[in-house]
Amino acid sequence: QVQLQESGPGLVKPSQTLSLTCTVSGGSISSGDYYWSWIRQPPGKGLEWIGYIYYSGSTYYNPSLKSRVTISVDTSKNQFSLKLSSVTAADTAVYYCARDEINGVSYWGQGTLVTVSS
Amino acid sequence: EIVLTQSPATLSLSPGERATLSCRASQSVSSYLAWYQQKPGQAPRLLIYDASNRATGIPARFSGSGSGTDFTLTISSLEPEDFAVYYCQQRSNWPTITFGQGTRLEIK
Numbered sequence: 233q234v235q236l237q238e239s240g241p242g243l244v245k246p247s248q249t250l251s252l253t254c255t256v257s258g259g260s261i262s263s264g265d266y267y268w269s270w271i272r273q274p275p276g277k278g279l280e281w282i283g284y285i286y287y288s289g290s291t292y293y294n295p296s297l298k299s300r301v302t303i304s305v306d307t308s309k310n311q312f313s314l315k316l317s318s319v320t321a322a323d324t325a326v327y328y329c330a331r332d333e334i335n336g337v338s339y340w341g342q343g344t345l346v347t348v349s350s
Numbered sequence: 351e352i353v354l355t356q357s358p359a360t361l362s363l364s365p366g367e368r369a370t371l372s373c374r375a376s377q378s379v380s381s382y383l384a385w386y387q388q389k390p391g392q393a394p395r396l397l398i399y400d401a402s403n404r405a406t407g408i409p410a411r412f413s414g415s416g417s418g419t420d421f422t423l424t425i426s427s428l429e430p431e432d433f434a435v436y437y438c439q440q441r442s443n444w445p446t447i448t449f450g451q452g453t454r455l456e457i458k
Binding site for chain 1: 351384386393394395396399400403405437439441444445446447448449450451452
């Protein structure tokens with residue numbers, strides 16, 4: 233059974249960079265069948281796709297966040313990571329890492345709340 | 351960008367009733383539409399993919415229909431555990447995807 237677990241600071245100061253890591257267990261991140269994604273959800277609001285990475289390192293980002301987002305992968309650790317720069321209070325959200333197949337997002341992490349505040 | 355509009359925003363029904371949730375796309379997404387269920391404090395769960403295919407382990411009371419710009423998620427007879435928020439997601443220009451704003455299904 234594939235499991236994903238987010239980790240990283242729960243509090244980030246405005247203008248700084250948010251950094252999260254997702255550790256995948258029960259399956260290899262190097263499998264060519266999946267894209268590894270980040271999705272966020274502001275408190276009480278809907279879902280927003282942030283971006284994906286393929287195991288080869290190819291990335292796809294939400295155009296609205298593209299200038300501030302970097303997603304990277306470390307296949308040796310079976311992990312992928314998110315960096316979001318120049319954060320503001322609007323970036324406060326639960327951040328999910330997930331495994332995306334061509335049909336849908338089939339596996340999700342439990343989510344981690346990141347609050348942007350001084 | 352393809353915009354998905356879900357209606358109604360909130361649906362109040364009783365257990366045993368039939369629920370019909372709508373998702374409309376700003377342009378055709380063919381059949382590349384998925385539905386997710388999210389309960390409080392939990393990650394979303396994939397229910398339906400490619401507009402009408404149930405994901406693994408999803409009960410038969412959940413069904414999806416539609417193509418092009420208009421889609422429907424139907425729950426034939428509501429169980430207590432079905433009261434949650436439901437999101438549609440378009441995948442027609444995958445890997446770029448977008449979600450609808452959600453429909454909250456609440457107990458009447």
